[in-house]
Amino acid sequence: MKIALAQLNYHVGNFEANSQKIIAAIHDAEKQNAELIVFSELCICGYPSRDFLEFDDFIAQCTNALNEIAKHTSKIAALVGCPRKNPIKEGKDLFNSAFFLYEGEVKHITDKTLLPVYDVFDELRYFEPNNKFEVFEFKGQKLAITICEDIWNVGNDNPMYLSCPMEELVKQSPDIILNLSASPFSYIQHEERMKVIRANVLRYKIPMVYINQVGAQTELIFDGGSVVVNAKGEVTEQLKFFEEEIRIADCGLENADLKSEIALIHDALVLGIRDYFAKLGFKKAILGLSGGIDSALVLYLAAEALGKENVMSLLLPSGFSSDHSLADAKQLCENLGTKYETVPIENNYQGFIQALNPFFKDLPFNVAEENLQARVRGVLLMAFSNKFGYILLNTTTKSEAAVGYGTLYGDMCGGLAVLGDVYKTQVYELANYINTSSALRAPSPKGEGNTTPLIPQNIISKPPSAELRPNQKDSDSLPEYDVLDKILFQYIEKRKGPKELMALGFDKKLVDRVLKMVNGSEWKRNQAPPILRVSPKAFGMGRRMNIEGKYLG
């Protein structure tokens, strides 16, 4: 059977746009003589629809769109994801379902069995799990239809679940597994996904067609990368990452051109920025460019995502800014061809110092004055944002967000935190990757040895500093990032407590200090902009902590 894989970018709740996209894909596949086109999980409303699912009106719109789409399936079948009302009173009100449409009507419905509730997933909040299993026969082929998590309990080996849909379906001798997914990116996700897909096809000895959503929904970035894997575990079709694609699966083996982890993170961040703007209807971004590596990286990524003509930088020097900061920032804008303006903050800063003088009197310079500088910058950036319609991009890294190294309403301002799930050590890796790959794309006419790095080397090599007091370095307040990031990774990604961290060789004092900083910053992170998720455990919707919890605090 000729099956089309539709890997598309949906907009949550935009029924018109999603339906048009789905209908166009159906016609496209029909022209290419496909017999069935398979879409991703909950494609009609977009994934995740979150608490919109609690509105009867929202569900009614899903059903209307489904009926409209069904009309276009007279010659080709379509398998689409859509929520449906639970017909019985007991249990949650909805199922997370896949509708098999053909000859203008619904021929079969499959409900999702394994509903994830961990990290960023909340599916049991909305959906009742399925417990009936039935393969569906179409044109002589028995289809085992599964939805995302349904294939993630291979042979009942995932301790999170008590049932396994494929163990039930295999009793009915299916010919092929179809899986409709909405599986968000993290830098380990593709590997995990391929392990699970291979384990399924090898166990059940039938091929799998796996369709994933693509596109970002604020924090969550769906990477696509849909595949067809044959019964021997070989990838016979590999769709693109981070791009829409419709592929007819009838060709031979094609090896996947897999990118490095850091290249995938790069692509994910670019898509994350692009979709945030596209889906909210914005065009132009602004950011504060300090001459440091974090804002340099965000500027580069924003220019990639939105076009260099749509990204504006403000250079906001203070009395504590070093000479090279301005020069490096300007050099970067020239390299990238992006606009910038310079707005010195000294006058506004001194204006506040004067206004506060009757109260602060001769109390010593401290964090109040440091934060004041960051907040003056925030006010200026937001004024440009309000006047000219720019969206402010935040440049905080995961390392800084973790330990609370940043000023709330100052450098923590912004509509989107581009690097909030990228550790400082990964920021350097990304910068070097960009310089290398941009050099490869545009070699100097005089040969490779002569290429100027896109991100000036000085930005990469200087020691990190917030420049809020004379000769300040990040290392005055924080451990060196290479040590800090390792502790943070074990605590945040691996949930290791103090004793386990010491067993890994970290010093007790250092561990106590770092954990205290992380737990004592929940109140700050609570007001941070949404963060593009690229790791298996990001700050944001997937990590739910108490602000006033005392544990290790």
Next chain:
Amino acid sequence: MKIALAQLNYHVGNFEANSQKIIAAIHDAEKQNAELIVFSELCICGYPSRDFLEFDDFIAQCTNALNEIAKHTSKIAALVGCPRKNPIKEGKDLFNSAFFLYEGEVKHITDKTLLPVYDVFDELRYFEPNNKFEVFEFKGQKLAITICEDIWNVGNDNPMYLSCPMEELVKQSPDIILNLSASPFSYIQHEERMKVIRANVLRYKIPMVYINQVGAQTELIFDGGSVVVNAKGEVTEQLKFFEEEIRIADCGLENADLKSEIALIHDALVLGIRDYFAKLGFKKAILGLSGGIDSALVLYLAAEALGKENVMSLLLPSGFSSDHSLADAKQLCENLGTKYETVPIENNYQGFIQALNPFFKDLPFNVAEENLQARVRGVLLMAFSNKFGYILLNTTTKSEAAVGYGTLYGDMCGGLAVLGDVYKTQVYELANYINTSSALRAPSPKGEGNTTPLIPQNIISKPPSAELRPNQKDSDSLPEYDVLDKILFQYIEKRKGPKELMALGFDKKLVDRVLKMVNGSEWKRNQAPPILRVSPKAFGMGRRMNIEGKYLG
């Protein structure tokens, strides 16, 4: 049997403080000859512990504390809530359990069966549901031990659940139901709770001892109000609301002294502020006092919660502030006996206008300049906060938060949003309640007719205004609050879509406008301070929406 009800205020993750409190209560009850003392759900770690529960080290500390507490039960039994490891591999790693401790050891364990996943609850994220049911006999009495939600499916009539613990337990002829709860306040919660408790005792014809947690955990405010209800449905013990209490249940009928809805909201907000400060280790609050009703109400509540000596107001007049604003604000501070300082914002505002002039040129005054004023105020308040250690209280109401009427990083600054779940119409009710009840508490020596209202009448009667441009009124940008709040209530609390709202008699244009404002403000609310929850559907952890969703946007 003499049973002690321990209604206590726990601090999430503060094992030392929680254990000491539990042990002291055990000794106290023992002295009063109680045979059993019952604590609330998950009292050892505090509820909700959220993702701390994913740390093995956190669970190990729970177990250590449990073992320590058990040592104090040689003469009196104690029933305490504590998570426990799931001994089998399949399913979630933990149970939400109640441990029956006696003679220094664990005599019986009950695991929670019904695990809520809706609104603010996430229990299936962490816990495996129980499916074994066993009454426990102690001193000749058969105890049906249940945990919170376990009693909320009376006779299997709650469509959310497929099982009913009491229907199973009743087969073993229990003498009494014990329920360990952590049931957060909303203004309808006590009524709902009493309905459920009465339905249980009347159906099973045995009494219930119901123990609830008290105290706030950032957004969630636990109101206590524990009860003993006899088999006829009569309340024989009613513990206090919003206060700790240990009560020995062996006395006769005592009628509950129930307060009005608005009085309960008042008490909840005071406790919410007090516990936020106490549990984070803060003492002093600051806020911007505009002369309007929202900040007036927050000042009063903060003075109640923290003591008038710990609350500081800044009066931050601009060129657009009306004369009465300053006078009314000063009068209020005098009535309450709280400190204030005046810091005019005009110079700093003009400083920014000058700095921005090369870019803004002669573009007309708009939201950029309005927001600038709010942000200058934010910077000044945060400077006081940083220099003197005040926590900034936010004064945004639920009506404003809903429609995005506020300036991010300006009047949306703050550590805690006191009124973020209180509609503007309820703000007026609260102010009138405070004026009435404070007049009752401190009658004028010359008789009732002569009392001066605590909150000056002018603050209550003037039309609401942000005062960010000449003669501005909230009603320039928003529908009148009495209409707006009704639409918001139906959309937010009742999840009614546009058609349903029109069926309720609201104008189509108005509905479209309001819903667009609400859905278009998710990005703003995403960075708002945590909100004290007093309604059944508050902004915050219990309402999970897409920032870039398009539905009704």
